[in-house]
Amino acid sequence: QNVRSDGSSSDVTKWTITSLTAASDAIDTYGPGGMGVEDTEEELLVSLLHNECREWRPHRAGVTTAVRNSHLVKKASPSDDAILKESLQVHNSSKTCVTTATTQLKVLCRKFAVLSEKVKQEAKMREDAEKEIRRLNDIIQEKTKQREMEQTTVAYEEQNRQDKDQLTKVTQHLRDVTMSHANELEKLHMRDAKQSHYQDMEALKAALYESQSAAHEAEKRALELQGELTAVVRPLLPPAPIAAIGSDNHSILRALKNRNKQLQERLQQEADATFQLEEEINMITSSYHTLLNPHD
Numbered sequence: 371q372n373v374r375s376d377g378s379s380s381d382v383t384k385w386t387i388t389s390l391t392a393a394s395d396a397i398d399t400y401g402p403g404g405m406g407v408e409d410t411e412e413e414l415l416v417s418l419l420h421n422e423c424r425e426w427r428p429h430r431a432g433v434t435t436a437v438r439n440s441h442l443v444k445k446a447s448p449s450d451d452a453i454l455k456e457s458l459q460v461h462n463s464s465k466t467c468v469t470t471a472t473t474q475l476k477v478l479c480r481k482f483a484v485l486s487e488k489v490k491q492e493a494k495m496r497e498d499a500e501k502e503i504r505r506l507n508d509i510i511q512e513k514t515k516q517r518e519m520e521q522t523t524v525a526y527e528e529q530n531r532q533d534k535d536q537l538t539k540v541t542q543h544l545r546d547v548t549m550s551h552a553n554e555l556e557k558l559h560m561r562d563a564k565q566s567h568y569q570d571m572e573a574l575k576a577a578l579y580e581s582q583s584a585a586h587e588a589e590k591r592a593l594e595l596q597g598e599l600t601a602v603v604r605p606l607l608p609p610a611p612i613a614a615i616g617s618d619n620h621s622i623l624r625a626l627k628n629r630n631k632q633l634q635e636r637l638q639q640e641a642d643a644t645f646q647l648e649e650e651i652n653m654i655t656s657s658y659h660t661l662l663n664p665h666d
Contacts, residue, residue, distance in 0.1 A: 571654055578647045585640040592633045596626075 567654070571651060574647075575651055578644065578651065581640070582644050585637060585644065589633070589637045592630075592637075596630055
């Protein structure tokens with residue numbers, strides 16, 4: 371049904387048309403559903419008002435209204451739908467038209483306020499959600515850092531353990547090598563000491579043999595001198611009683627006896643010393659052979 375106007379409408383009608391045009395422009399600016407709401411019954415109602423307000427815009431000298439709401443309203447609500455259906459019906463009288471437009475504008479403003487409140491609530495919820503997301507992201511990053519630090523610590527501990535084991539092995543190897551070298555050096559030192567001791571023993575034996583030879587030569591010489599002295603003294607002294615022998619001859623005999631006794635004691639001491647040296651040489655030689663051949 372079309373309603374034609376000859377331009378003689380009242381100021382209220384013009385104000386209503388202007389208000390509806392401004393509301394339609396606001397809806398054009400935001401768009402139905404452009405304020406973050408979902409496809410709910412309120413969005414369908416706003417879309418319906420948007421389409422109807424487009425019909426109220428003055429295109430010519432008159433105002434043409436088309437009613438096209440039969441395919442937009444799916445299911446009416448008990449309160450607002452009845453008002454919308456009533457307001458969207460275009461009547462012949464200008465009074466009814468003004469009332470309908472006013473009612474429609476009120477409903478539109480109320481819906482717009484509801485949608486604005488919902489937008490504010492959703493913005494606040496979005497802000498809270500973003501804060502919560504940032505908080506959770508910070509927690510996740512902190513946990514990730516802690517996990518990475520724990521993994522790094524475990525890796526360092528494992529590396530330290532491996533390095534410690536390697537150091538222990540190297541230390542043991544160096545200790546074994548050092549002990550081996552020390553044993554080799556000790557063996558070489560013992561060999562040198564044995565060689566030097568053997569040389570010293572050989573020199574001592576040679577000196578002992580020379581001393582024994584000299585002692586035998588001295589003893590032999592003493593015996594020869596004693597024999598010569600006896601041979602010299604006997605022809606000079608004829609056999610006579612002991613009482614007839616002078617004091618001088620007795621002194622000579624006593625001196626010879628003392629000298630002979632001293633020579634015998636010296637020879638005995640040298641013989642004892644030679645025997646002791648031989649015993650010591652035998653013991654040292656036995657020890658030397660034992661050191662050279664410990665397994666014999």
